[in-house]
Amino acid sequence: MNQSRTGEFYGQTNKTINLEGITLTDTVYTHDRVDWHYHENAYFTFILQGNVIEGNKKEIYSCSAGDLLFHNWQEPHYNIKPEGFTRGFHIEIEKNWFDELDFSTSNLQGSMKIVNLDLKFLLHQIFRETKADDLTSQLSIQSLLLEILSEMLQEDKTQSHKNPVWVSEINQILNDQFSDHLTLNYLAKIIDIHPVHLSRDFSKYFNSGLGEYIRKLKVQKSLQLISQKKQDLTTIAFDCGFSDQSHFTRCFKEINGITPSQYRKILFG
Incomplete structure (x- = not known):
C-alpha cells in the first residue's frame, strides 16, 4: 500500500505553506481514482470546489464543496473523483506538533466526516489566512487549528452521552x-415536543440558537454554490x-467575517 509523505497529494499543487509542524496544501485533484493508501501525518481535507468520494474500512463519504474530513495518521482510504473540477485544501499535522503542545490525540482515531458547522x-x-500571508498569519492559523481540535475533543466527550431522539x-x-x-x-x-422545550x-445540542443555526445552514449552502461559479x-x-x-x-459577513463577493475573489483569485 502506498504511503504519501508530507505535502504529497494526488493532483496538481497550487500552493504549499510549511509552518512549524504544520503543512497546508491547496491541490487540484487530477486522478479519477486513487487506490488504497495512507498518509504519514494526521490531516484535514476541506473540499473547496467540486466533489469527491472517499472510502475507508468502515464508511464511504460523498463530499462536495464545504465538506470537511479528518484522518488520523496511517489511516488507509481510497478516493474517487466524479467528473468535473475538484479542489481540496489540506492541513497536515506532524506528530511532534501534538507532542510539543502536550495535546492528547487518543480520541481522534480513524477517519471521520465532520458535520459541525462551526468547525x-x-x-x-x-x-x-493562507491568502493574507502577513506577519500574523502563522499565529492565527495555529490558534484556529487548536480551536478546531479542542472543539473536536470536547464534542467527542459530549457525544459519549446519548442524545434525545x-x-x-x-x-x-x-x-x-x-x-x-x-x-x-x-x-x-413535527418532532412531537413542546415549543418551549425545543427553544x-x-x-444545548447545537451550540447556537435555532434561528442562528438555520442561518448557518443557509450560509453553508451558499459557500457550495459560490464555489461552482455558475450563479450570481x-x-x-x-x-x-x-x-x-x-x-x-449581512448574514454571510456576520458568520464568515467577509462578504460573499470577497470570498468569491479569494477562492478564484
Whole structure:
C-alpha cells in the first residue's frame, strides 16, 4: 500500500505553506481514482470546489464543496473523483506538533466526516489566512487549528452521552428544509415536543440558537454554490432562502467575517 509523505497529494499543487509542524496544501485533484493508501501525518481535507468520494474500512463519504474530513495518521482510504473540477485544501499535522503542545490525540482515531458547522467555518478562516500571508498569519492559523481540535475533543466527550431522539430528527429536518419558511410551532409539532422545550434545549445540542443555526445552514449552502461559479450572488441568496442579497451579505459577513463577493475573489483569485 502506498504511503504519501508530507505535502504529497494526488493532483496538481497550487500552493504549499510549511509552518512549524504544520503543512497546508491547496491541490487540484487530477486522478479519477486513487487506490488504497495512507498518509504519514494526521490531516484535514476541506473540499473547496467540486466533489469527491472517499472510502475507508468502515464508511464511504460523498463530499462536495464545504465538506470537511479528518484522518488520523496511517489511516488507509481510497478516493474517487466524479467528473468535473475538484479542489481540496489540506492541513497536515506532524506528530511532534501534538507532542510539543502536550495535546492528547487518543480520541481522534480513524477517519471521520465532520458535520459541525462551526468547525467548517473555522476551516474557511484558516484557508483565508493562507491568502493574507502577513506577519500574523502563522499565529492565527495555529490558534484556529487548536480551536478546531479542542472543539473536536470536547464534542467527542459530549457525544459519549446519548442524545434525545429529537436532536437527530430536528437536525435532519433543518438540513432538508432550511430554505423554507419554518416556524417554531411547525418544527415542535413535527418532532412531537413542546415549543418551549425545543427553544430552551436546542442550543444545548447545537451550540447556537435555532434561528442562528438555520442561518448557518443557509450560509453553508451558499459557500457550495459560490464555489461552482455558475450563479450570481442574487440568485444564490434566493436559492439559499434569504429574503434578498443585502440580507444574505449581512448574514454571510456576520458568520464568515467577509462578504460573499470577497470570498468569491479569494477562492478564484
